[in-house]
Amino acid sequence: MMSKHPGTGSHTVTVFVFPGVRLLDVTGPIEVFTTANEFGGRYRVQIVSQDGREVITSAGTRLGADLSVDDVQEPCDVLVVPGGPEWDTLIKDDALLDVVRQLDENSRCTASVCTGAFLLAAAGLLNGRRATTHWRHAQELASRFPSVRVAPDAIFVQDGQMMTSAGVSAGIDLSLALVEDHYGAEVARSVAKDMVVFMQRPGGQSQFSVRTRAPHTHQQMLRRVLDAVAENPGANHTLTAMARRAGISVRHVTRLFYEEVGTTPARYVEQVRLEAAQALLETGDDPMPVVARRTGFGSPESLRRAFVRHLGVTPGAFRASFRTAGRGHEGSAVRGGAVVVEARVDDDELSAA
Structure with missing residues (x-):
């Protein structure tokens, strides 16, 4: 902004x-x-x-x-x-x-x-x-x-x-x-x-979309990494893979993320993957194992943990919220007009994913 x-x-x-x-x-x-x-x-x-x-x-x-x-x-x-x-x-x-x-x-x-x-x-x-x-x-x-x-x-x-x-x-x-x-x-x-509108809409088209708000950076090596994550969230995006893609060291990648994006590589990747999963659940009928595999979470359990940690709702409940107008629906990710986000991420766990 x-x-x-x-x-x-x-x-x-x-x-x-x-x-x-x-x-x-x-x-x-x-x-x-x-x-x-x-x-x-x-x-x-x-x-x-x-x-x-x-x-x-x-x-x-x-x-x-x-x-x-x-x-x-x-x-x-x-x-x-x-x-x-x-x-x-x-x-x-x-x-x-x-x-x-x-x-x-x-x-x-x-x-x-x-x-x-x-x-x-x-x-x-x-x-x-x-x-x-x-x-x-x-x-x-x-x-x-x-x-x-x-x-x-x-x-x-x-x-x-x-x-x-x-x-x-x-x-x-x-x-x-x-x-x-x-x-x-x-x-x-x-x-x-x-x-009487959402402060922040739920779903893969979140108004604060990590993938689409184009973090400001003049570092072409970092831009290549960001674009690769956005274009294919399900690919291998470990620190080692990112460093290889950028042609720099793991330490340098981590420093650039802090300086240019304001977060760690692990948090950024998980946020992008979460949004990709939200988009699939919002618009498609793929089973959970397919959604998890396509978005890089690997398993339905890893997908479920990420949804609960960040949105306070399971993937199944999230998908159900787009099959109904929502009145009386329990487990909604929307509370008081905003998605509740809890940014607790295990960087080591994600880097090993």
Whole structure:
């Protein structure tokens, strides 16, 4: 995110709208930021259209604009670029893409909602970056823009100053994460409770996805290791294997993880494997031995221990929670709107896995 030290300063949010924009892509983030103002946030939200006039959304609703693009004089903290059903036409509009680039240059953080990722990609803003979009369009984003590293199972992805989110309501998840970054977890939690939404969704598409938030590192040797773990969690990722892959010593690998990622290699690998297992359990019907083998846990018992340790729920109960609306379900990993995470990991045990 933008800052690891939440404060009390004000933040300007610019929401770009255009004809055919999806209504919830716009109103979801606005609702989060304005609700945050009731709990200590200080957001100023402005809606900007290309010419300053109102636009008609894909739902037929009229949306007024506060400013035209040319009227935007001061930098903003967050630029929100929503999507729309006619994204295929929008990405061919050179004038619209020029506006996106202009607004991005004047923003400290640019965030897309749903198919808004196509606008960012077409404007060249996602080249070489990780990104996500609505699951239905993820493959299309990847094929049209091969320089974009698409993460189809993420609720949202942050790569540098760029953030992209999945379909429609995922813009709320992304906005909550920004609120937490700006003003702290308590403010974000209050907003989530007020809006009756998850502070953090359970599942492999967790908003704090280890695999998709692209830890910042300029160390290419470490980037190779991180990418290998993300792309194939079930492979051999012992310290020795990581060191061999990076072409450095085991001690150097451990030091780079502490310095660049902020955790140990063992913890990182287990977090990635856990998220991969969550994704399989959420969307598939593979038996537990298959899930355990594909995600690198080896056995159902090791998988079960990891789930209980981190999520407070067994893999079976986790899978069941995605087969029902959840009312009255016992053993849910969700408590008070957030997944309960207990970071107790045996590094030696994992390194030997």
